[in-house]
Amino acid sequence: MPWLEIIGWTGSVLVVVSLMQARVLRFRWMNFAGSVVAAGYNAVVEIWPFAAMNGVIAVIDAYWLWRLTRERHDADVYQVVPVGPRDDYLRHVLGVHADDIARYYPSFALDDPGARWAYLVLHGDETVGVVVVRDAGEGVGEVQLDYVTPRFRDFAPGEFVYRRSGAFAGSGLRLLVVVDDAQDSGDYLRRVGFTHEAGRWRREVAPATP
Structure with missing residues (x-):
């Protein structure tokens, strides 16, 4: 040929x-x-x-x-919407992507009684990311889920929850942690302000501004 x-x-x-x-x-x-x-x-x-x-x-x-x-890093393009962990639309989104979520977060369970905070990341009217955090006590929040839909997997919309939206300011949390088996993307976590110490990723929560 x-x-x-x-x-x-x-x-x-x-x-x-x-x-x-x-x-x-x-x-x-x-x-x-x-x-x-x-x-x-x-x-x-x-x-x-x-x-x-x-x-x-x-x-x-x-x-x-x-x-x-x-x-891709423009906070004016991506919006963070706080929802309750029992929110019907949140459950719908997680149900649609249940098989994909189970591949990356096999231990995730929305019905965990410790789940306190949930956030949807939107691009226009499309939901492109979900972050769910459980209350681990003593001002510590454990990230149970930081999921990106397949269409936007080349992006990192979760960054707007951690770094741009002030979502956790006023929540009473002083620290966010991610255990190693829940998120293996070290480069991503470093980009959004986490550091790795004692077998887990951690990030201080900025206090609410008056």
Whole structure:
């Protein structure tokens, strides 16, 4: 098979595989790469309608990649909504993603009587993250769940609960902890202000401002 034809097939495969991706950022990157390759191939073989179409798709993907990357740490784009741990909508969200949650948090149980605080992270009108914290006593809150929906798994919306929203100010908590078997993403926890000490991740809670 000629090398030029291989390049053309590579672009087509990337575009097709991109459509199978649940993660929005991964989809955009793969679709962008495939469209660029396909546009170049079609231009070389002078199939101009397809070259133009793939070129436009690449420009659209580039715009969304720029926007998604720019917004990923923007507190004005993500909203944190506190809900009770028995909230019906929270239970609906957790039920929809129950199998996925069980993969990463097999010991999580919303009916734990110690569960006191729950937060939904929204991107527009889409729920993209859930954080649930139980009362471990003496001003310590244990993070039971810090879940991100598959579409936004290339992002870290939980950061807005810990670092940007002031969600725990006034809760009476002085410390948040994450045990090692509940969250294995050390890089993520460091980014949102946790430090690792004595086998667990911990983060001081900023007091409420008057």
